[in-house]
Amino acid sequence: MGGESRGVGMRNGVPARPAAAQASAGDLLHLVRSGRATTRGALQQVTGLSRATVGQRLDRLFRAGWLREGAGTPVSSPLGGRPSVRLEFDDAHAVVLAADLETRHARTALLTLTGEIVAERGTALRVDEGPERVLDRLGAEFGELLRASGRAADTVCGIGLAVPGPVDTGTGRIVQPPIMPGWDGYDIRGRLRRAVAEHAGPAGATAPVPVLVDNDANLMAYAEQRAHYPDCSAFALVKVSTGIGAGVVVDGSLYRGIDGGAGDIGHIRVPGAPGSAAALCKCGSYGCLAAVASGRAVAARLAAAGVPAASGSDVRELLAAGHPEAVGLAREAGRLVGEVLATVVTLLNPGVLMIAGDLAGTPFLTGVRELLYQRALPRSTAHLEIVTSRLGGHAGVVGAGALVVEHLYAPERVEERLAALGV
Ligand SMILES: [Zn+2]
Numbered sequence: 001m002g003g004e005s006r007g008v009g010m011r012n013g014v015p016a017r018p019a020a021a022q023a024s025a026g027d028l029l030h031l032v033r034s035g036r037a038t039t040r041g042a043l044q045q046v047t048g049l050s051r052a053t054v055g056q057r058l059d060r061l062f063r064a065g066w067l068r069e070g071a072g073t074p075v076s077s078p079l080g081g082r083p084s085v086r087l088e089f090d091d092a093h094a095v096v097l098a099a100d101l102e103t104r105h106a107r108t109a110l111l112t113l114t115g116e117i118v119a120e121r122g123t124a125l126r127v128d129e130g131p132e133r134v135l136d137r138l139g140a141e142f143g144e145l146l147r148a149s150g151r152a153a154d155t156v157c158g159i160g161l162a163v164p165g166p167v168d169t170g171t172g173r174i175v176q177p178p179i180m181p182g183w184d185g186y187d188i189r190g191r192l193r194r195a196v197a198e199h200a201g202p203a204g205a206t207a208p209v210p211v212l213v214d215n216d217a218n219l220m221a222y223a224e225q226r227a228h229y230p231d232c233s234a235f236a237l238v239k240v241s242t243g244i245g246a247g248v249v250v251d252g253s254l255y256r257g258i259d260g261g262a263g264d265i266g267h268i269r270v271p272g273a274p275g276s277a278a279a280l281c282k283c284g285s286y287g288c289l290a291a292v293a294s295g296r297a298v299a300a301r302l303a304a305a306g307v308p309a310a311s312g313s314d315v316r317e318l319l320a321a322g323h324p325e326a327v328g329l330a331r332e333a334g335r336l337v338g339e340v341l342a343t344v345v346t347l348l349n350p351g352v353l354m355i356a357g358d359l360a361g362t363p364f365l366t367g368v369r370e371l372l373y374q375r376a377l378p379r380s381t382a383h384l385e386i387v388t389s390r391l392g393g394h395a396g397v398v399g400a401g402a403l404v405v406e407h408l409y410a411p412e413r414v415e416e417r418l419a420a421l422g423v
Pocket of ligand 1: 266267281284288289291
Protein backbone atom coordinates (compact mmCIF):
# COMPACT_ATOMS: atom_id res chain seq x y z
CA MET A 1 0.00 0.00 0.00
CA GLY A 2 1.37 3.39 -0.96
CA GLY A 3 1.85 6.24 1.42
CA GLU A 4 -0.53 8.61 -0.36
CA SER A 5 -3.26 10.26 1.67
CA ARG A 6 -6.64 8.67 1.29
CA GLY A 7 -9.67 10.92 1.33
CA VAL A 8 -12.88 11.68 -0.49
CA GLY A 9 -12.26 13.37 -3.82
CA MET A 10 -13.96 14.30 -7.08
CA ARG A 11 -12.90 12.84 -10.39
CA ASN A 12 -14.40 14.27 -13.60
CA GLY A 13 -17.16 15.87 -11.57
CA VAL A 14 -18.26 12.52 -10.13
CA PRO A 15 -17.86 12.06 -6.39
CA ALA A 16 -15.19 9.40 -6.02
CA ARG A 17 -15.82 6.56 -3.65
CA PRO A 18 -13.58 7.12 -0.65
CA ALA A 19 -10.55 4.92 -1.22
CA ALA A 20 -10.43 4.43 2.53
CA ALA A 21 -13.61 2.34 2.42
CA GLN A 22 -11.58 -0.30 0.63
CA ALA A 23 -8.83 -0.63 3.23
CA SER A 24 -8.77 -4.36 3.91
CA ALA A 25 -7.62 -6.45 6.86
CA GLY A 26 -4.38 -6.86 4.89
CA ASP A 27 -3.98 -3.09 4.67
CA LEU A 28 -4.48 -2.75 8.44
CA LEU A 29 -1.92 -5.48 9.10
CA HIS A 30 0.53 -3.72 6.82
CA LEU A 31 0.02 -0.41 8.64
CA VAL A 32 0.73 -2.07 11.99
CA ARG A 33 3.74 -4.05 10.72
CA SER A 34 5.30 -0.99 9.12
CA GLY A 35 4.76 1.07 12.28
CA ARG A 36 2.67 3.68 10.42
CA ALA A 37 -0.39 3.10 12.58
CA THR A 38 -0.26 0.94 15.68
CA THR A 39 -3.47 1.75 17.58
CA ARG A 40 -7.15 1.44 16.70
CA GLY A 41 -7.43 5.22 16.67
CA ALA A 42 -4.48 5.67 14.35
CA LEU A 43 -5.84 2.99 11.99
CA GLN A 44 -9.20 4.83 11.87
CA GLN A 45 -7.43 8.08 11.15
CA VAL A 46 -5.15 6.74 8.41
CA THR A 47 -7.80 4.64 6.63
CA GLY A 48 -10.93 6.70 7.32
CA LEU A 49 -12.68 3.44 8.35
CA SER A 50 -15.24 3.57 11.16
CA ARG A 51 -14.36 2.32 14.60
CA ALA A 52 -16.67 -0.67 14.10
CA THR A 53 -15.14 -1.66 10.76
CA VAL A 54 -11.59 -1.36 12.10
CA GLY A 55 -12.72 -3.54 15.02
CA GLN A 56 -14.20 -6.23 12.75
CA ARG A 57 -11.08 -6.41 10.59
CA LEU A 58 -8.76 -6.49 13.57
CA ASP A 59 -10.83 -9.29 15.13
CA ARG A 60 -10.09 -11.47 12.10
CA LEU A 61 -6.38 -10.74 12.47
CA PHE A 62 -6.54 -11.56 16.19
CA ARG A 63 -8.39 -14.83 15.48
CA ALA A 64 -5.74 -15.79 12.93
CA GLY A 65 -3.10 -15.17 15.60
CA TRP A 66 -1.37 -12.57 13.44
CA LEU A 67 -1.95 -9.55 15.66
CA ARG A 68 -1.91 -9.10 19.41
CA GLU A 69 -2.41 -6.27 21.84
CA GLY A 70 0.91 -5.18 23.25
CA ALA A 71 1.74 -5.49 26.91
CA GLY A 72 3.40 -2.07 27.12
CA THR A 73 1.99 1.27 28.26
CA PRO A 74 -1.11 2.39 26.34
CA VAL A 75 -0.42 5.25 23.92
CA SER A 76 -2.53 8.38 23.70
CA SER A 77 -4.98 8.33 20.82
CA PRO A 78 -4.58 10.78 17.92
CA LEU A 79 -8.37 11.22 17.96
CA GLY A 80 -8.39 12.15 21.63
CA GLY A 81 -10.33 10.15 24.20
CA ARG A 82 -8.95 7.31 26.23
CA PRO A 83 -5.48 6.00 25.45
CA SER A 84 -5.43 2.99 23.16
CA VAL A 85 -3.50 -0.22 23.46
CA ARG A 86 -0.64 -0.66 21.05
CA LEU A 87 -1.15 -3.34 18.41
CA GLU A 88 1.71 -5.65 17.47
CA PHE A 89 2.40 -8.18 14.75
CA ASP A 90 2.27 -11.53 16.59
CA ASP A 91 5.38 -13.28 15.36
CA ALA A 92 4.86 -16.41 17.47
CA HIS A 93 2.39 -18.12 15.14
CA ALA A 94 4.92 -19.40 12.57
CA VAL A 95 8.59 -19.53 11.65
CA VAL A 96 10.57 -19.24 8.42
CA LEU A 97 13.41 -21.40 7.12
CA ALA A 98 16.13 -19.73 5.08
CA ALA A 99 19.35 -20.81 3.41
CA ASP A 100 22.23 -18.97 1.81
CA LEU A 101 24.02 -21.15 -0.67
CA GLU A 102 27.60 -20.38 -1.64
CA THR A 103 29.86 -22.31 -3.96
CA ARG A 104 31.53 -24.31 -1.16
CA HIS A 105 29.42 -23.57 1.87
CA ALA A 106 25.82 -23.15 2.97
CA ARG A 107 24.30 -21.36 5.90
CA THR A 108 20.82 -22.32 7.07
CA ALA A 109 18.67 -20.52 9.63
CA LEU A 110 15.37 -20.67 11.44
CA LEU A 111 13.94 -17.16 11.79
CA THR A 112 11.02 -15.48 13.48
CA LEU A 113 8.52 -13.56 11.37
CA THR A 114 10.17 -10.34 12.51
CA GLY A 115 13.53 -11.51 11.19
CA GLU A 116 15.35 -12.63 14.30
CA ILE A 117 17.56 -15.66 13.89
CA VAL A 118 16.41 -18.38 16.31
CA ALA A 119 18.99 -20.96 15.22
CA GLU A 120 21.63 -21.10 12.54
CA ARG A 121 23.95 -23.72 11.06
CA GLY A 122 26.84 -23.67 8.65
CA THR A 123 27.96 -26.61 6.56
CA ALA A 124 30.58 -27.29 3.91
CA LEU A 125 29.11 -28.45 0.61
CA ARG A 126 29.87 -28.00 -3.05
CA VAL A 127 27.28 -26.33 -5.22
CA ASP A 128 28.74 -28.12 -8.26
CA GLU A 129 27.56 -31.46 -6.85
CA GLY A 130 24.25 -30.43 -8.43
CA PRO A 131 20.79 -29.49 -7.18
CA GLU A 132 19.60 -33.00 -6.25
CA ARG A 133 22.29 -33.59 -3.62
CA VAL A 134 22.68 -30.00 -2.46
CA LEU A 135 18.95 -29.43 -1.88
CA ASP A 136 18.70 -32.75 -0.04
CA ARG A 137 21.53 -31.57 2.21
CA LEU A 138 19.70 -28.30 2.85
CA GLY A 139 16.58 -30.30 3.77
CA ALA A 140 18.66 -32.26 6.29
CA GLU A 141 20.11 -29.05 7.73
CA PHE A 142 16.62 -27.58 8.08
CA GLY A 143 15.52 -30.77 9.84
CA GLU A 144 18.38 -30.36 12.35
CA LEU A 145 17.44 -26.72 12.96
CA LEU A 146 13.81 -27.59 13.62
CA ARG A 147 14.74 -30.40 16.00
CA ALA A 148 17.30 -28.28 17.85
CA SER A 149 14.83 -25.45 18.35
CA GLY A 150 11.92 -27.72 19.27
CA ARG A 151 9.72 -26.62 16.36
CA ALA A 152 7.61 -28.91 14.22
CA ALA A 153 7.71 -28.64 10.43
CA ASP A 154 4.03 -27.69 10.38
CA THR A 155 4.88 -24.37 12.07
CA VAL A 156 7.02 -23.37 9.05
CA CYS A 157 5.14 -20.88 6.86
CA GLY A 158 7.69 -20.50 4.08
CA ILE A 159 11.22 -21.21 2.87
CA GLY A 160 13.67 -18.70 1.36
CA LEU A 161 16.83 -19.52 -0.56
CA ALA A 162 19.69 -17.26 -1.67
CA VAL A 163 21.78 -18.59 -4.56
CA PRO A 164 24.95 -17.32 -6.29
CA GLY A 165 23.36 -17.05 -9.73
CA PRO A 166 20.67 -15.29 -11.76
CA VAL A 167 17.11 -16.31 -10.81
CA ASP A 168 13.76 -16.12 -12.56
CA THR A 169 11.82 -15.21 -9.41
CA GLY A 170 8.53 -16.03 -11.15
CA THR A 171 9.44 -19.73 -11.31
CA GLY A 172 12.15 -19.88 -8.64
CA ARG A 173 14.50 -21.42 -11.21
CA ILE A 174 18.08 -20.46 -11.89
CA VAL A 175 18.85 -19.19 -15.37
CA GLN A 176 22.17 -20.10 -17.02
CA PRO A 177 24.28 -19.81 -13.88
CA PRO A 178 28.01 -19.55 -14.66
CA ILE A 179 29.15 -21.00 -11.30
CA MET A 180 26.32 -23.49 -10.65
CA PRO A 181 26.69 -26.30 -13.20
CA GLY A 182 23.61 -28.52 -13.46
CA TRP A 183 21.22 -26.00 -11.90
CA ASP A 184 19.91 -24.34 -15.07
CA GLY A 185 16.09 -24.53 -15.04
CA TYR A 186 15.99 -27.08 -12.19
CA ASP A 187 12.79 -27.23 -10.10
CA ILE A 188 14.30 -25.94 -6.84
CA ARG A 189 10.96 -25.28 -5.16
CA GLY A 190 9.63 -28.80 -5.60
CA ARG A 191 12.89 -30.48 -4.60
CA LEU A 192 13.41 -28.34 -1.50
CA ARG A 193 9.83 -28.93 -0.28
CA ARG A 194 10.37 -32.67 -0.75
CA ALA A 195 13.74 -32.55 1.03
CA VAL A 196 12.23 -30.79 4.05
CA ALA A 197 9.33 -33.29 4.11
CA GLU A 198 11.77 -36.22 4.00
CA HIS A 199 13.96 -34.88 6.80
CA ALA A 200 11.42 -33.14 9.06
CA GLY A 201 7.88 -33.76 7.82
CA PRO A 202 5.80 -31.63 5.46
CA ALA A 203 6.31 -27.90 6.05
CA GLY A 204 3.19 -25.88 6.78
CA ALA A 205 -0.02 -26.87 8.52
CA THR A 206 -2.22 -27.36 5.45
CA ALA A 207 -1.18 -26.33 1.93
CA PRO A 208 2.42 -26.57 0.64
CA VAL A 209 4.41 -23.55 1.82
CA PRO A 210 5.92 -21.05 -0.61
CA VAL A 211 9.58 -21.51 -1.51
CA LEU A 212 11.11 -18.24 -2.70
CA VAL A 213 14.46 -18.22 -4.48
CA ASP A 214 16.49 -15.14 -5.30
CA ASN A 215 20.01 -14.08 -6.09
CA ASP A 216 22.30 -13.80 -3.05
CA ALA A 217 23.47 -10.23 -3.70
CA ASN A 218 19.81 -9.18 -4.08
CA LEU A 219 18.82 -10.73 -0.76
CA MET A 220 21.86 -9.36 1.06
CA ALA A 221 21.04 -5.88 -0.25
CA TYR A 222 17.42 -6.30 0.83
CA ALA A 223 18.43 -7.37 4.37
CA GLU A 224 21.08 -4.69 4.86
CA GLN A 225 18.90 -1.86 3.55
CA ARG A 226 15.97 -2.84 5.78
CA ALA A 227 18.11 -3.39 8.89
CA HIS A 228 20.49 -0.47 8.75
CA TYR A 229 19.52 2.01 6.01
CA PRO A 230 15.69 2.03 6.00
CA ASP A 231 15.60 5.69 4.94
CA CYS A 232 17.95 5.21 1.99
CA SER A 233 15.80 5.24 -1.16
CA ALA A 234 18.58 4.08 -3.50
CA PHE A 235 20.83 1.39 -2.03
CA ALA A 236 23.36 -0.79 -3.83
CA LEU A 237 25.35 -3.75 -2.52
CA VAL A 238 28.21 -5.46 -4.30
CA LYS A 239 29.17 -8.95 -3.24
CA VAL A 240 32.71 -9.97 -4.09
CA SER A 241 33.28 -13.63 -3.29
CA THR A 242 33.72 -16.52 -5.73
CA GLY A 243 31.89 -14.38 -8.28
CA ILE A 244 30.85 -10.73 -8.31
CA GLY A 245 27.24 -9.57 -8.22
CA ALA A 246 25.23 -6.58 -7.13
CA GLY A 247 21.81 -6.03 -5.55
CA VAL A 248 19.82 -2.82 -5.82
CA VAL A 249 17.02 -1.68 -3.50
CA VAL A 250 14.97 1.30 -4.69
CA ASP A 251 12.28 2.81 -2.45
CA GLY A 252 12.41 -0.26 -0.21
CA SER A 253 11.88 -2.78 -3.02
CA LEU A 254 14.37 -4.97 -4.80
CA TYR A 255 15.04 -3.85 -8.34
CA ARG A 256 15.57 -6.97 -10.46
CA GLY A 257 15.06 -5.73 -14.00
CA ILE A 258 12.63 -7.40 -16.39
CA ASP A 259 14.45 -10.75 -16.52
CA GLY A 260 16.09 -10.81 -13.09
CA GLY A 261 19.37 -9.82 -14.69
CA ALA A 262 19.85 -6.45 -12.97
CA GLY A 263 23.10 -6.24 -11.02
CA ASP A 264 24.95 -9.08 -12.74
CA ILE A 265 28.04 -6.89 -13.06
CA GLY A 266 30.57 -9.73 -12.79
CA HIS A 267 30.48 -10.33 -16.53
CA ILE A 268 31.15 -6.79 -17.66
CA ARG A 269 34.42 -6.87 -19.61
CA VAL A 270 37.37 -4.92 -18.27
CA PRO A 271 39.76 -5.10 -21.21
CA GLY A 272 42.37 -2.85 -19.60
CA ALA A 273 42.90 -5.13 -16.58
CA PRO A 274 46.27 -6.86 -16.21
CA GLY A 275 46.09 -10.34 -17.78
CA SER A 276 42.46 -9.86 -18.79
CA ALA A 277 42.99 -11.17 -22.34
CA ALA A 278 44.01 -14.55 -20.90
CA ALA A 279 41.54 -14.56 -18.01
CA LEU A 280 38.88 -17.13 -18.89
CA CYS A 281 35.66 -16.54 -16.97
CA LYS A 282 33.28 -19.27 -15.78
CA CYS A 283 30.75 -17.83 -18.25
CA GLY A 284 33.02 -18.77 -21.17
CA SER A 285 34.21 -15.26 -22.03
CA TYR A 286 37.60 -13.71 -21.48
CA GLY A 287 38.31 -10.63 -19.43
CA CYS A 288 35.13 -10.44 -17.34
CA LEU A 289 35.34 -8.48 -14.09
CA ALA A 290 34.75 -11.75 -12.17
CA ALA A 291 37.68 -13.37 -13.99
CA VAL A 292 40.14 -10.71 -12.81
CA ALA A 293 38.82 -9.23 -9.57
CA SER A 294 36.76 -11.88 -7.69
CA GLY A 295 37.87 -13.88 -4.68
CA ARG A 296 38.47 -16.80 -7.01
CA ALA A 297 40.64 -14.65 -9.33
CA VAL A 298 42.71 -13.30 -6.43
CA ALA A 299 43.12 -16.83 -5.05
CA ALA A 300 44.38 -18.02 -8.44
CA ARG A 301 46.93 -15.21 -8.61
CA LEU A 302 48.11 -15.93 -5.09
CA ALA A 303 48.44 -19.64 -5.90
CA ALA A 304 50.45 -18.78 -9.01
CA ALA A 305 52.80 -16.78 -6.77
CA GLY A 306 53.23 -19.76 -4.45
CA VAL A 307 50.81 -18.66 -1.71
CA PRO A 308 48.41 -21.50 -0.82
CA ALA A 309 44.92 -20.21 -1.69
CA ALA A 310 42.14 -21.99 -3.56
CA SER A 311 39.01 -19.92 -2.91
CA GLY A 312 37.61 -16.58 -1.87
CA SER A 313 37.37 -17.76 1.73
CA ASP A 314 41.11 -18.60 1.71
CA VAL A 315 41.75 -15.04 0.53
CA ARG A 316 39.52 -13.75 3.31
CA GLU A 317 41.70 -15.53 5.88
CA LEU A 318 44.92 -14.24 4.32
CA LEU A 319 43.51 -10.69 4.36
CA ALA A 320 42.50 -11.04 8.00
CA ALA A 321 46.09 -12.03 8.77
CA GLY A 322 47.41 -9.03 6.83
CA HIS A 323 49.26 -11.14 4.25
CA PRO A 324 51.08 -8.50 2.14
CA GLU A 325 50.55 -10.11 -1.27
CA ALA A 326 46.87 -10.74 -0.57
CA VAL A 327 46.48 -7.12 0.59
CA GLY A 328 48.11 -5.80 -2.60
CA LEU A 329 45.97 -7.98 -4.86
CA ALA A 330 42.77 -7.12 -2.99
CA ARG A 331 43.48 -3.44 -3.49
CA GLU A 332 44.14 -4.01 -7.18
CA ALA A 333 40.87 -5.98 -7.43
CA GLY A 334 39.13 -3.09 -5.67
CA ARG A 335 40.39 -0.67 -8.31
CA LEU A 336 39.01 -2.86 -11.12
CA VAL A 337 35.65 -3.19 -9.39
CA GLY A 338 35.71 0.55 -8.65
CA GLU A 339 36.03 1.28 -12.34
CA VAL A 340 32.84 -0.66 -13.09
CA LEU A 341 31.14 0.82 -10.03
CA ALA A 342 31.77 4.32 -11.35
CA THR A 343 29.27 3.50 -14.09
CA VAL A 344 26.87 1.86 -11.63
CA VAL A 345 26.97 4.90 -9.35
CA THR A 346 26.52 7.32 -12.24
CA LEU A 347 23.49 5.37 -13.42
CA LEU A 348 21.80 4.88 -10.04
CA ASN A 349 23.10 7.74 -7.87
CA PRO A 350 22.75 5.61 -4.71
CA GLY A 351 22.99 6.99 -1.20
CA VAL A 352 24.82 3.91 0.07
CA LEU A 353 27.16 1.57 -1.75
CA MET A 354 27.91 -1.45 0.40
CA ILE A 355 30.78 -3.85 -0.27
CA ALA A 356 30.21 -7.40 1.01
CA GLY A 357 31.70 -10.84 0.53
CA ASP A 358 35.12 -12.43 1.02
CA LEU A 359 37.16 -9.48 -0.24
CA ALA A 360 35.26 -6.74 1.65
CA GLY A 361 37.78 -4.97 3.83
CA THR A 362 40.03 -1.95 3.96
CA PRO A 363 42.45 -2.80 1.10
CA PHE A 364 39.63 -3.58 -1.34
CA LEU A 365 37.63 -0.51 -0.29
CA THR A 366 40.67 1.69 -0.72
CA GLY A 367 41.00 0.42 -4.29
CA VAL A 368 37.29 0.95 -4.98
CA ARG A 369 37.46 4.54 -3.70
CA GLU A 370 40.59 5.35 -5.74
CA LEU A 371 38.93 4.56 -9.05
CA LEU A 372 35.32 5.36 -8.25
CA TYR A 373 35.92 8.97 -7.25
CA GLN A 374 38.28 9.44 -10.17
CA ARG A 375 35.81 8.14 -12.77
CA ALA A 376 32.35 9.06 -11.51
CA LEU A 377 30.95 12.56 -11.71
CA PRO A 378 31.18 14.51 -8.43
CA ARG A 379 27.44 15.05 -8.56
CA SER A 380 26.75 11.31 -8.30
CA THR A 381 29.20 10.75 -5.44
CA ALA A 382 28.66 13.92 -3.38
CA HIS A 383 26.36 12.18 -0.87
CA LEU A 384 27.53 8.64 -1.44
CA GLU A 385 28.50 6.53 1.56
CA ILE A 386 30.78 3.60 0.76
CA VAL A 387 30.54 1.05 3.57
CA THR A 388 31.16 -2.60 4.37
CA SER A 389 28.51 -5.15 5.31
CA ARG A 390 26.81 -4.73 8.69
CA LEU A 391 25.04 -8.09 8.88
CA GLY A 392 28.12 -9.95 7.63
CA GLY A 393 27.57 -13.63 6.90
CA HIS A 394 23.97 -13.47 8.18
CA ALA A 395 22.75 -11.08 5.46
CA GLY A 396 21.74 -13.78 2.96
CA VAL A 397 19.53 -15.77 5.35
CA VAL A 398 18.04 -12.62 6.89
CA GLY A 399 17.17 -11.32 3.40
CA ALA A 400 15.72 -14.68 2.31
CA GLY A 401 13.57 -14.79 5.46
CA ALA A 402 12.35 -11.22 4.95
CA LEU A 403 11.41 -11.96 1.35
CA VAL A 404 9.21 -14.85 2.50
CA VAL A 405 7.50 -12.79 5.22
CA GLU A 406 6.85 -9.81 2.92
CA HIS A 407 5.40 -12.20 0.35
CA LEU A 408 3.08 -13.96 2.81
CA TYR A 409 1.80 -10.86 4.62
CA ALA A 410 1.47 -8.57 1.59
CA PRO A 411 -1.97 -6.90 1.73
CA GLU A 412 -3.10 -8.57 -1.50
CA ARG A 413 -2.37 -12.06 -0.15
CA VAL A 414 -3.84 -11.67 3.33
CA GLU A 415 -7.52 -12.09 2.40
CA GLU A 416 -6.97 -15.45 0.74
CA ARG A 417 -4.87 -16.71 3.63
CA LEU A 418 -7.40 -15.58 6.24
CA ALA A 419 -10.13 -17.34 4.28
CA ALA A 420 -8.02 -20.53 4.21
CA LEU A 421 -7.74 -20.30 7.99
CA GLY A 422 -11.52 -19.93 8.23
CA VAL A 423 -11.48 -16.48 9.87
ZN1 LIG B 1 32.02 -13.84 -17.32
